[in-house]
Amino acid sequence: MLICAALSGCSAPPRPAASDRAIALYREGRASAGPPAPGRAGPGARPGASSAAPLAMTVEDAVAWARDHSAELAAQSARAEAAAAQVDAEDHFDNPELRITNVDLERILERRPRVSTALRFPVTRPGEVDANVAAARVDEAKALAEAREVEIALEADVRSLFDEVLLFDAEIEAADAVAEARRSLATWMKGQLAAARTTAVDEAMTELTAVDAEQDGVDLRAQRSAALAALLSRMGLDPAVPVRLIGAPKGAWPPPELPTEAEAVELALKRRPEIELAAAQGDAADAALHAERAARWPWLSFVEVGYEFRPESVLGRAWTFGLGVELPVFDTHRAAAVAADTARKAEQRALGAAVELVTREVRTSLSEAQATRALVTELRRRMTPAAERAGSEAQRAIEGRNVDVGRALEVDERRVRLELRLMRFVRRYWTAVGELRHAVGGRLPAEAGHPGRTAESRSDAEQ
Numbered sequence: 516m517l518i519c520a521a522l523s524g525c526s527a528p529p530r531p532a533a534s535d536r537a538i539a540l541y542r543e544g545r546a547s548a549g550p551p552a553p554g555r556a557g558p559g560a561r562p563g564a565s566s567a568a569p570l571a572m573t574v575e576d577a578v579a580w581a582r583d584h585s586a587e588l589a590a591q592s593a594r595a596e597a598a599a600a601q602v603d604a605e606d607h608f609d610n611p612e613l614r615i616t617n618v619d620l621e622r623i624l625e626r627r628p629r630v631s632t633a634l635r636f637p638v639t640r641p642g643e644v645d646a647n648v649a650a651a652r653v654d655e656a657k658a659l660a661e662a663r664e665v666e667i668a669l670e671a672d673v674r675s676l677f678d679e680v681l682l683f684d685a686e687i688e689a690a691d692a693v694a695e696a697r698r699s700l701a702t703w704m705k706g707q708l709a710a711a712r713t714t715a716v717d718e719a720m721t722e723l724t725a726v727d728a729e730q731d732g733v734d735l736r737a738q739r740s741a742a743l744a745a746l747l748s749r750m751g752l753d754p755a756v757p758v759r760l761i762g763a764p765k766g767a768w769p770p771p772e773l774p775t776e777a778e779a780v781e782l783a784l785k786r787r788p789e790i791e792l793a794a795a796q797g798d799a800a801d802a803a804l805h806a807e808r809a810a811r812w813p814w815l816s817f818v819e820v821g822y823e824f825r826p827e828s829v830l831g832r833a834w835t836f837g838l839g840v841e842l843p844v845f846d847t848h849r850a851a852a853v854a855a856d857t858a859r860k861a862e863q864r865a866l867g868a869a870v871e872l873v874t875r876e877v878r879t880s881l882s883e884a885q886a887t888r889a890l891v892t893e894l895r896r897r898m899t900p901a902a903e904r905a906g907s908e909a910q911r912a913i914e915g916r917n918v919d920v921g922r923a924l925e926v927d928e929r930r931v932r933l934e935l936r937l938m939r940f941v942r943r944y945w946t947a948v949g950e951l952r953h954a955v956g957g958r959l960p961a962e963a964g965h966p967g968r969t970a971e972s973r974s975d976a977e978q
Contacts, residue, residue: 569757574677577750577760581673584751588669591662598655605647609637614821633821633835640814642806649795649802656795660788667786667956669749674958675949676746678765682942683739685766689935690732696931698729765945766938768895771961773884773948779877779955786956787873793866800859807852816841873954880954884947891940898933 572580582588617631744754752758774782784790819837952959 569759571759571761573761574674577677577746578670578673580752581669581750582666585665585669586751588662588665591658591665595655595658595662598651598658602648602651602655605651606644608639608644611636614819617823627826629823629825631821631823631835633819633837635817635819637817638815640806641809642802643809646799646802646806649799653792653795653799656788656792660792663786663788663956667788667953670957671949671953672749673746674952675946676742676749677760677762678945678949679742680739680746680760681762681765682938682945683735683742685764685941686935686938687732687735687739689766689931689938690735692931693935694729694732766941768891768941770888770944770948771959773881773888773951774955774960776878776881778960779881779951780874782960783873783877783955784870789869789873790866793862793869797859797862797866800855800862804852804855804859807848807855810848811843811852813840813842815839876954877951880947880951884944884951887940887944887947891937891944894937894940898937 612635614633614635615630616633617629619629622629743758743760747754747756747758773779816839817837819835821835821837823833823835825833948959
């Protein structure tokens with residue numbers, strides 16, 4: 516009965532169904548995805564700020580918040596911790612074995628007992644423990660690589676979505692300027708129609724272009740709301756939480772400097788998990804080779820020390836000793852050593868292949884970013900003086916009313932439309948920068964403490 520009670524106490528309690536556990540986790544996530552509770556600081560929150568105020572966050576706050584609240588990253592990190600614990604579990608020698616033999620019941624009943632006891636110590640071959648540890652380190656490196664991949668993708672997504680929202684703010688500002696210019700032209704055309712200086716068709720066309728420009732702004736605002744919702748969802752926040760994004764305007768030029776190819780590649784080789792994984796696999800192959808080479812020689816399989824208890828033995832003289840030697844006669848481990856040597860060479864080449872792959876990815880992403888940056892710089896160099904001159908001349912003409920005001924308004928509308936077109940190329944640049952961040956495994960060096968003018972993005976309530 517005592518044994519049954521003990522076994523029942525060790526048995527696992529019944530667990531709920533997987534769907535019930537998943538629903539519970541979903542509800543728990545929804546509860547924690549809301550705004551921070553009173554007294555709990557949100558990302559970027561200022562001391563003494565009201566809990567009802569929108570959360571003010573920089574891109575670094577957003578990345579840190581996403582890391583802290585990502586269930587996928589937490590799961591991968593837990594697997595990496597379990598793999599690290601397994602490394603320590605493999606770093607040990609086998610336990611000795613207590614052997615009790617020659618227990619003869621007939622001799623015990625005849626009062627001539629004879630019992631042999633021995634303590635057998637297994638002898639590990641040289642390099643065997645190191646090989647087991649190295650293999651466990653490969654599993655740890657794989658788990659760390661998977662966790663690092665999740666972290667890199669998470670950070671890249673958050674930074675790209677953060678840039679996306681700020682880019683939409685700049686495009687919305689440019690679209691509003693286009694709509695305002697076309698609305699001014701439409702208002703002027705109404706006056707011309709009233710004075711019988713133009714036709715109703717021309718006035719209707721101008722009104723139509725003004726409405727079309729306003730629709731562009733509405734579409735951009737909808738896209739901005741979707742990007743903000745995606746950002747908050749990636750961070751683990753409820754998309755309904757009011758936030759205020761703080762960062763340098765994406766329309767400002769020039770942006771932070773791009774790293775050189777050598778800087779970007781070296782940074783990627785330090786951050787990318789493929790390098791650590793390839794190195795760990797090479798170390799494991801090297802340790803396995805040493806273990807297989809050691810197995811080609813005779814080695815002790817065990818050492819045994821015992822004592823035999825019997826009445827006729829002189830006290831203290833019944834000690835026994837034994838040992839076993841493994842003789843590599845039938846299996847000389849030659850083929851295994853050759854295979855281990857081939858595997859080590861393959862893993863050494865795999866490290867070089869990983870370096871080449873990372874280098875190629877960084878070089879491709881950096882080239883795209885550099886080319887787009889040069890394109891935007893050239894467009895701005897050619898467009899800015901002409902746009903500034905057109906704007907000043909149009910404003911002077913409108914104020915002086917000494918030339919065709921309608922023509923001046925058209926010139927001003929074309930000027931602001933060029934600004935909106937330029938933002939499309941600026942978006943291409945920041946998209947390329949996002950790919951470069953993913954290639955190097957995180958933030959670019961020049962993005963830390965960039966001395967640019969800081970602007971606050973509008974919250975959902977303000978949209």
